[in-house]
Amino acid sequence: MTHPRGTAFGTACLVQRFTDLPTTEHATDTADQTLAVFSLFALTRFTLSPRIRDLAGGITLHRLGSRREVCGVFPNAGKPLTGTVDVGLIRSQWGEMLRLAASLKYGHSTASLVVGKLHTSSRRSALARALVEYGGLQRTLYALRYLADEACRRITRQLNKGESLHSLRRDLFFAHEGTARRRHHEQQTEQALCLSLVTNAIITWNTAYFELALAHLSQRRGRIDRDLLAHVSPALREHVNPYGTYEFPVEAEYARTGYRPLRRPAGSE
Structure with a gap:
């Protein structure tokens, strides 16, 4: 790895x-x-x-x-x-x-x-x-x-994925202009772990819905070249709104079954 x-x-x-x-x-x-x-x-x-x-x-x-x-x-x-x-x-x-x-x-x-x-x-x-x-x-x-060896030049692609992940973390860590102001090491560690938790949740969400979108495209357009997926990063953030008031209806989320319907691009059938 x-x-x-x-x-x-x-x-x-x-x-x-x-x-x-x-x-x-x-x-x-x-x-x-x-x-x-x-x-x-x-x-x-x-x-x-x-x-x-x-x-x-x-x-x-x-x-x-x-x-x-x-x-x-x-x-x-x-x-x-x-x-x-x-x-x-x-x-x-x-x-x-x-x-x-x-x-x-x-x-x-x-x-x-x-x-x-x-x-x-x-x-x-x-x-x-x-x-x-x-x-x-x-x-x-x-x-x-x-x-x-052309395969060695995949480094650029790997770095682009890493940089997209760092960009996602920077967008999420907007409080106090992205600085850790807690005095104690334990509190700073908790803040960093919370950032990792939210980042991993977004990546997991994106990965799950990527799979649904790919299955939908395969049904409509036929086989998708899997080699193209190496160029896709799960660290997308355009659909994430980090600002506002957060609510965590835990019971309602546990009761939810299935996935949300996929959004169709504008102008699609």
């Missing part, structure tokens, strides 16, 4: 298992990729899949060996491969890199703390520099897969 989210949170979510879902891949935007994070994902046996907006000039690819050696084997690949990998530094720090990965994987260190230390240190240690070197190699391998 792919988890679309910001990289710092995504690293913690993947490594420290904030979710019970079997997540193995993390999709992120172009700005959220760093070489150190690429390295940490590879060492902990997860996959970092960022969207690459400008492969020609946006990132630097890394190579093993000198530029002359690379140009001799791949005469058309010398110019893009401007970065080099210090294999000796990686080899000397490999044991420390594995120990850091084990600390993350088994919860002895928090991913957010490690990533913050790696990115804020003014004078990088040998371990930090080795992680950057190894991350350059891992990002190059990912970029090559991104170019060669």
Whole structure:
């Protein structure tokens, strides 16, 4: 399963298992990729899949060996491969890199703390520099897969779904201009859980009525290409009015059976 989210949170979510879902891949935007994070994902046996907006000039690819050696084997690949990998530094720090990965994987260190230390240190240690070197190699391998395999470019579609979900949460969390003003951690947690509950309820509602709408379209127009459904997000919100007074007639809702009738588009039969 792919988890679309910001990289710092995504690293913690993947490594420290904030979710019970079997997540193995993390999709992120172009700005959220760093070489150190690429390295940490590879060492902990997860996959970092960022969207690459400008492969020609946006990132630097890394190579093993000198530029002359690379140009001799791949005469058309010398110019893009401007970065080099210090294999000796990686080899000397490999044991420390594995120990850091084990600390993350088994919860002895928090991913957010490690990533913050790696990115804020003014004078990088040998371990930090080795992680950057190894991350350059891992990002190059990912970029090559991104170019060669069209299936790898599904990241954009996954991120669009994640962004639509974030937009739904922002629209629902309109009170106090979207800020959590509770003083105590327990109250802030309750507020966040309530937002998740409402968001999940809307997604469940949308999913159920999507199925009814698809069945209705299948009866009228015949078979629907299921591959098209991969482009549909259940985080629609145009029909949701978050403002006003809320009533919760629990008994009446329990007594309700079946679904509401589907609304027909204007001008349809």
